[in-house]
Amino acid sequence: MVKFLRERFATMAPYHSAYLTEGVILNSNESPYSVPEELVAYMKERVGDLLVNRYPDTDSLELANAVAKVYDVKIENVVCGVGSDELIDCILGSTLEDGDKVLMPYPSFSMYSQFTQLNSGQMIKVPLKSDFTYDVTAIKEVVCKEQPKVIFLCNPNNPTGCIFTRDEIRSILEVAKGLVVVDEAYAEFSEKEISMIPYVNDYDNLIVLKTFSKAYALAGARVGYGIACEAVINLINTVRPPYNVNIFSQAIGTWAIEHRDIFLENARRIVDNRKMLEQGLRNLGLKPYPSEANFVWLTLPESVFEALEEKQIYIRKMKIEDSIYYRINAGTPEENNKLLEALKVLV
Amino acid sequence: MVKFLRERFATMAPYHSAYLTEGVILNSNESPYSVPEELVAYMKERVGDLLVNRYPDTDSLELANAVAKVYDVKIENVVCGVGSDELIDCILGSTLEDGDKVLMPYPSFSMYSQFTQLNSGQMIKVPLKSDFTYDVTAIKEVVCKEQPKVIFLCNPNNPTGCIFTRDEIRSILEVAKGLVVVDEAYAEFSEKEISMIPYVNDYDNLIVLKTFSKAYALAGARVGYGIACEAVINLINTVRPPYNVNIFSQAIGTWAIEHRDIFLENARRIVDNRKMLEQGLRNLGLKPYPSEANFVWLTLPESVFEALEEKQIYIRKMKIEDSIYYRINAGTPEENNKLLEALKVLV
Incomplete structure (x- = not known):
């Protein structure tokens, strides 16, 4: 064990x-564009007058204000x-005492359990149904029984692409005494109206998380935001490190949200690419699960992963219980075709 | 109390x-330049080909490699x-169990106690001597008696400007069973050879912290680094959030460390400015404490702070026990003169 490390x-x-x-590169749900x-032109123009010192x-x-304007919140x-x-x-x-319970459906975004462990919480995983859709009934049962301090609902879900409807989220919010975190990192890719942002002020235990890393193609800038009632924002600000978001990421995020139409159009293009990818996979006899995000979730014959990697085609491999699954994000049509061509001789 | 907040x-x-x-603006120890x-030209050139998506x-x-090269470490x-x-x-x-002890001299950088509280540790503050120099004997006594899990030594000290000699730090390292964090955020401004970086591999309980925010004038980029033996680096990497430093800050930090002569020359200029500021303050009958950093520490007559603020001259006010002190960082000669002119009618 590493010396000094907590037991x-x-x-x-x-x-x-x-x-x-x-x-x-189709393994990190990034934008292929x-x-x-x-935006590049804007940054070239701004970089000289940003007060980097x-x-x-x-x-x-400035960024928070631009976000508030777009979503019509304060x-x-x-x-x-x-x-x-x-x-x-x-x-x-800000919330967890030692051993406090946290709930996440499973599989879902791995950082929920990673950060729960780091913050001394105890993660309760509620399995998705066998078709990799959310088991709302099971989630509500566990919420009522355990009343976790924090509940993570990833919508659409990373890595499976399934969604909650608004009514399903409302029904969980109504039985939950803890904080419900709705992670809408991929919501721009969904063709359904699922966002809970319009309702943040109706609940004192709801926060919606958003990121610029996916639909906004800015994973390198590392910037995201949360929208909630003022009390929940204060909760986060009590422990948020000062000066957390650097000046470049603030400027870029602000530009991006102020020019969101450009990115939303791109998101629609990426959804088309995902549909093309799904169709191509089905043509090969593969069965991607229905997805509302910029990626697909499926099983593949063994050894495909390594064979693809040898061709510098990267997808994500995940072990769920005793089975192996793969998450592949939509690339450009050209990248999708490279993958499909490679798969043709492998499956 | 904020709902959901830990008690x-x-x-x-x-x-x-x-x-x-x-x-x-002389209240944040930033570079006035x-x-x-x-660097602006470099960023304009790079911003188009950085893989922001x-x-x-x-x-x-890339950044770690540039840092390693400069300091001749791996x-x-x-x-x-x-x-x-x-x-x-x-x-x-990564280290603190609930209630574990942490040591800091006092006053020193406020984030040591802030983060200790957030990580459920218990801070032991060892007062500086009445002349605001480090009390090495007292520190060693408390270290031996309490054996804190982590010991913070800010060198030079923020906010007082005092320093430890290398021998003093070695003598603390030799009695400490916990991790000794030597924060050298301001070391570029010291005219003494104080850095412990050449000795990181001689100790399994030493880490030196550095930042680009001070001598490198890059506070807006939010990037810093730690240098230690491999085991201590592994300790940090066990809990460090993935993808923590964004792509712009990595690029800028790399350029900066590769062109450190430019910044070190600037640091010398800032030290000259601090000396000019000290002399000016003394000419007004004020008594700044000796400083090895880019700021001075002193007492001022009451009401000066507000009067300066009205003239848009910003300095830092700090309450230590029952007394008020001020920390003023060196500005450009022009800024120093504005401050000194304003003080002339106030003190």
Whole structure:
């Protein structure tokens, strides 16, 4: 065990991951498209007059204001973070006493359990149904029985692509005494009206998390935000590190949300690419599960993963219980075709 | 109390701070000089080809490599963070069990106690001597008696400007069973050889923290690093959030460390400005304490603070026990003169 490490972290290992910049990269749910030329031009123009020698605005007010305007909420309803990851950590850090229960459907975004462990919480995983859709009845039963301090609902779900309807989320909110975190990182890709943002002020235990990493193609900038009633925003601000979002990411995020039409159009293009990918996979006899996000979830014959990697085609491999599944995000049509061509001889 | 908030955080309030962009800003120990023109030109050139749509390298390897090269250590001896703040949090988060003791001299950097409280530790403050120099004997006594899990030594000290000699730090390292964090955020401004970086591999309980926010004039980029033996770096990497440093800050930090001569020259200029400020203050009958950093520490007549603020001259006010002190960082000669002119009629 690493010297000085807390005993309860003994099983944890330092996290590392290769930085891929070449090949067909379909393993991180990133946008296959570069940022818009207009944004590059804007940054070239701004970079000289940003006050880089000064600490950034600790409250990211310009960005928060732009977010508030788009969603028709008050600036007091918004908090910005280093991706939504940091906000997940702040939510858990501000609320969890040692051993407190946290609920997540399973499988879902791995950082929920990672940050729960780091914040000394105890994760309760409620399995998805066998068709990888949410089991709302089971979730509500566990919520009523255990009353977890925090409940994570990823909508659409990473890595399976399934969704909750608004009514389903409302029904969970109504039985939950704890904080319900609705993570809408992928909501721009859904063709259904699922966002809970219009309802944040109707609940004192709801927060919606959003990120610029997916539909806005800005994963490299590491910026996200949360929208909730003012009391929940204050909760996060009590533990949020000062000056958390750097000045470049604040500027880029602000530009992006003010030009969201460009990105939403791109998101629709990515959904088309996902549909093309789904059809191509089905043509090969594969069975991707229905998805409302920018990726698909499926099983593949063994050895495909390694064979693809040899061709510099990267997809995500995940072990769920005793089975192996794969998550593949939509690439450009060209990238999708490279993947499908490669799969043709492998499946 | 904020709903859902952990009971032990009940006395904590959301942190906010005004974002100052105009006036004479001498309250945050920032550089009064903009970033070098060469860096602006570099960023304009790079911003179009940075892969902003991809997650950044989770290990900031390019930056870590540049840091390792400059300090003649291995890349395994380096970890990068969102300022050194994030690394302080990771050090405490990876080591502290509930109620574990942490030591800091007092006054020193406020984030040591802030992050200790957030990580459920118990802070022991060892007062500086009455002349605001470090009380090494007292520190060693408390270390031997309490054996804190983590010991923070800020060198030079923020906010007083005093320093430890290397021998003093070695003598603390030799009696400490816990992790000794030497925060060298301001070391570039010291005219003495104080850095412990050359000795990180001689100790399994030493880590040196560095930031780009001070001598490198990059506070807005929020990037810092830690240098330690590999085991201590692994400790931090066990809890460090993935993809913590965004792609812009990684690129800028890398450029900065590779062009450190530009910044070190600037640091010398800032030290000259501090000396000019000290002399000016003494000419007014004020008594700044000796400083090895880019700021001075002193008492001022009451009401000066508000009077300066009315003239848009910002300095830092701090309450230590029952007395009020002020920390003023060196500005440009012009800014120093504005402050000194204003003080002339106030003291």
